[in-house]
Amino acid sequence: MEAVKAELNKTPRSLSKQARRKQLIEATIKCIADKGLSGTTMADVTQQAGLSLGIVNLHFQSKEKLLIETLSYISDEYTSGLNEIFNDDKLTPEQKILAHINFDFSRKIIDRNKLAVWFAFWGETKSRPTYLSICASYISEIANNLTHLFAVLKQQGGYSTVNPDLVCTCYTALSDGLWLDLLITPKGLKPAQAQAVAMHYLATQFPNHFKSQTGH
Amino acid sequence: MEAVKAELNKTPRSLSKQARRKQLIEATIKCIADKGLSGTTMADVTQQAGLSLGIVNLHFQSKEKLLIETLSYISDEYTSGLNEIFNDDKLTPEQKILAHINFDFSRKIIDRNKLAVWFAFWGETKSRPTYLSICASYISEIANNLTHLFAVLKQQGGYSTVNPDLVCTCYTALSDGLWLDLLITPKGLKPAQAQAVAMHYLATQFPNHFKSQTGH
DNA sequence: CAACTGAATGAATAACCATTCATTTTTACT
DNA sequence: AGTAAAAATGAATGGTTATTCATTCAGTTG
Secondary structure (H helix, E strand, O other): OHHHHHHOOOOHHHOOHHHHHHHHHHHHHHHHHHHOOOOOOHHHHHHHHOOOOOHHHHHHOOHHHHHHHHHHHHHHHHHHHHHHHHOOOOOOHHHHHHHHHHHHOOOOOOOHHHHHHHHHHHOOOOOOHHHHHHHHHHHHHHHHHHHHHHHHHHHHHOOOOOOHHHHHHHHHHHHHHHHHHHHHOOOOOOHHHHHHHHHHHHHHHOOOOOOOOOOO | OHHHHHHOOOOHHHOOHHHHHHHHHHHHHHHHHHHOOOOOOHHHHHHHHOOOOOHHHHHHOOHHHHHHHHHHHHHHHHHHHHHHHHOOOOOOHHHHHHHHHHHHOOOOOOOHHHHHHHHHHHOOOOOOHHHHHHHHHHHHHHHHHHHHHHHHHHHHHOOOOOOHHHHHHHHHHHHHHHHHHHHHOOOOOOHHHHHHHHHHHHHHHOOOOOOOOOOO
16 A cells, blocks of 8 residues: 555556556546546546556556446445444444544545545446445445444443434434535535534434534 | 426427426436436437437527536425425424425435436536536525424424534435435335434434334 | 418537557566 | 567547537418
8 A cells, every 4th residue: 555655756657557547546536526427538537647548448448447446446445444443353332433433524535526426426326237236335334334333332331222223324324415515515514513413413322422512 | 387297198399398398307317317417318318208309409508408407407396395395384393394304205206216316416516516506505495494493393392402503404414315325225225214214313303293213 | 271480300510539559668677 | 788578658440429400390370
């Protein structure tokens, strides 16, 4: 990972295949944010990357594959960040949930370019089975982990009326909806406020563990 | 409205301009759902409508204007439905909120073709100021009305700790996120379940007025 | 019913865009 | 340094698509 980043200083030709692909994917993210999925052309992407027109076909075979890899890229970034939290044995369930929220609204994830990419692909899932299956797999993986955390907290904290499945569905939807707010009304809602809204909901379910700010 | 519908029985040439535009917009919705925003061509739309290729330019001047009218169409349908509820003097605030939820997850709104259109446009708002401004205006109109209802219910119901702005932001985001669930995991979540999730949240804020189903 | 009006058609056009591949440039290896 | 292999280039290609507009057609009017 760091090795890949260091390579960016070398002359273009010396970049590894992996780093070149990453460079092109990041150019794609920028283009989708700037011009929309429908307005992004191969010329746009390669120009954004500062490379020649044919380079995408060389590394990805086709535009369609580049787009699929771009969706996979942001999905992997998101799920791997969450998995690090889930698998961290030093954290209690409560701390894991807290870390999850922090991650959901962190600078790395709440980047309006990436948010635009998420929504661009979500908007095409109905017509593109490949996009749908990529989304479906990360969604169910995260839901399983999160539901489990809520179930443990319910048990340990004596929250007898909490329904972990319901809370997972509600929290996940809330988080996605707040992402939309952050994408569409950038001047209206700041990431920290969005995070406070999410906390406010969790505080309704686990009042002994999470506190809602009194914010107004 | 009914007059327009009745016209659909007439021969093609006798349809009013208004009805023809509606016909083309509905064909556009179907195409965006079936082929995505980027995959929708003029040939697709006109064929879906059973009309000839040049008809869109005749009625909308350009593809771009057709798309803008399509976004306006679903926005208007949504906001006018909500405004009917807000402006119905026979309903109490509590009943209005209930009607709002019912509407958000009604068959008319939760049509996967239309959901696909919402997300398709949301994904392009960052790059298309026109789309953004259409979205921004209906969002703020609805938020004002909804916040007001929550404020009245807070007052009347003695919910001293409720923050109407926060509840409005949270409910709206939750609703949008549930729409995403309904779009992406159609077999996983039914509209009635999504509505129950939204109710579950409102029950946390206004427990004397709304009850969460015990659902499992 | 003949002349008129405007809606609708779809072949033709012109612009756009993904992909190819012959050529050039760089790197690795001896 | 010399050579082979790999990476990158970008002009050319071919397919696609939005838009135009001369023509056709249906409905209306006097």
